[in-house]
Amino acid sequence: MQLVYKIINDEKSFEEFRTLLKSSSLPADDLNFKKDLLVGYYEGDSLVGTGALEIYSPYALLRSLSVKLGIRGKSVGSTITEYLMNEANKRKLKAIYLLTETAQGFFSKKGFTSINRDEVPSEVKVSSEFSHVCPASAIAMVYNC
Template sequence: MAIRKHRAGELVIEQTRNLGLVRDMLARAGMITDGIEWPAACYIVAYVGDEAVGVVGVESKIDAALIRSLYVNQSSRRRGIGGALLAAARKAAHTRGARHLYLFTKDAAGFFERHGFTTVAVRDAIAALPGVPQVEFYRTRPEELAREAAYHLDISADGVIER
């Protein structure tokens, strides 16, 4: 259920505290749900009307953040919803003090590369985010981590006004 009513067909991106909704969406997608209750995490949901159609998480640590679990329902893809969620997550990370944004993916490399992310060594992403739930999940499951690729985006200039 959305925090507030939306107009039919309108795309709205908003932060949520409804971890049940987040867990259900991630589980449906076959994504990791371990650690979503972490107090420093932020979850953002995309709604079309009052229907939740996508979700993304941000796990921040000092000056770095992890984009976690970007998912858009199959029926809602190719409409810019993933890009809108990624932009909202980038803004959320920046406002929490992050200068560097990381993520892990098995099958969405092209999407993230189109949004400016570049590959980095998995060990570098792990080292930048100690204690973050998804990183700790992977630390205890090296066989799963071995199937992931890591990506990075420098967001240190986000919000800077150039004259």
């Protein structure tokens, strides 16, 4: 499978991005392509994967990782996650945080570790993901860059 990534920076691509997130039952209404780093992975003209970093310097929040049904199991999620981790390293961020309800094992394999929510820096806790979008049952994880 030949995948091409594209930074999401226009309205049309952003709506496509949000549609894929919603089809994966992930929140999409609080994203901002003008502020956040949103990346889409395409197979031809078809968007098949998404991922995002919200920057809260010197930290980031990884979110919006989704892979289209029918494409899952082909390492697309790994490719997107590794791209975002590399971007965080390039930007000299200290750590990447995330919340997950279903993918703790996946992120553990990428080097993320589970933490208590109270260990998350206040800079990241102000995000909509931490403050009200994700349920209290979601597991907080961190990757130290």
